[in-house]
Amino acid sequence: MSVYRHIVVLTGAGISAESGLATFRGADGLWNNRPVEEVATIEAFERNPAYVHDFYNELKPEVFKARPNPAHLALAKLQKEYPGHVCLITQNVDTLHEKAGSIDVCHIHGRIDQAVCLNCGQIMEATGDIDTQTACPHCQVAGMMKPNIVFFGENLLDMDNVERQLHQCDLFLSIGTSGIVFPAAGFVQTAKYVGAETYEFNLEPTSNNFYFDHHIMGPAGTTIPQFVDKLLQAATERKS
Ligand code: BJW
Secondary structure, X not given: OOOOOEEEXXXXXXXXXXXOOOOXXXXXXXXXXXXXXXXXXXXXXXXXXXXXXXXXXXXXXXXXXXXXXXXXXXXXXXXXXXXXXXXXXXXXXXOHHHHOOOOOOEEXXXXXXXXXXXXXXXXXXXXXXXXXXXXXXXXXXXXXXXXXXXXXXXXXXXXXXXXXXHHHOOXXXXXXXXXXXXXXXXXXXXXXXXOOEEEEEEOOOOOOOOOOOEEEEOOHHHHHHHXXXXXXXXXXXXXX
């Protein structure tokens, strides 16, 4: 195992599956077998915001009671103990990486514990219910609040930072994501282009596996702690 200067980790719903949260495209998928792109689109929200608010209001308690699993904890340990930089990018709207102790997590698809006001653009904490009547505490306009979740057709968050991180990385890890949703599915291509070594961790091969040098199959709660131990051990051996 080599020692790396700049590790970029991309996580998806699969890393939170062992914490009890449904993935999107699995058998018991979050959207109950409806194509996610037909429900989680900005057009669907504009058509029927009450329906979308109800969905997320119901989902919040389940997400908030979930606890980080060994994969989240191992990545937090990697961030704390690895001698190189470790950048954590997640597509997940849960905050299990933060609960595991990770810092500076880049939430490219937003966070379920936040709302954004479509009138003034302010992002705020929203752990309780929001609905079509909720007023923005910043600009006071009512009825313009949206969960701070990136729907299909919306731009991702923090992409300037993501691009910067990807262009510096020498190791790219993709964990528990089907590689179907862009632009996140294309990050591995950028990493490969800049010369990074690339690993995919999943239960099964994905359709996006062309750019991965290594495929490690198995539950992330098992494979990630083992892999992190190897990275940390290599770094320790290099030092001594
Ligand atoms: C385990 C496991 C265990 C299970 N251990 N593994 C280029 C080409 C084609 C289309 C596009 C393109 N660029 C943009 C698009 C359009 C679109 C898109 O990608 N469409 C595709 C469907 C083709 N993208 C967008 O619209 C994005 N915006 C954008 O590009 O803006 C620019 C633009 C604007 C306007 C017009 C055009 C461009 C926005 C994407 C937003 C995604 N939002 C969602 C929903 C949020 C709602 C919510 O959270 O409730 O984010 S979609 C949904 O999918 C969610 C996820 O973050 C995302 C990714 O899913 P993920 O994490 O991969 O989950 P799954 O379920 O798919 O996979 C889980 C995996 O885990 C599986 O592989 C399992 O095997 C594995 N697993 N247990 C290890 N224990």
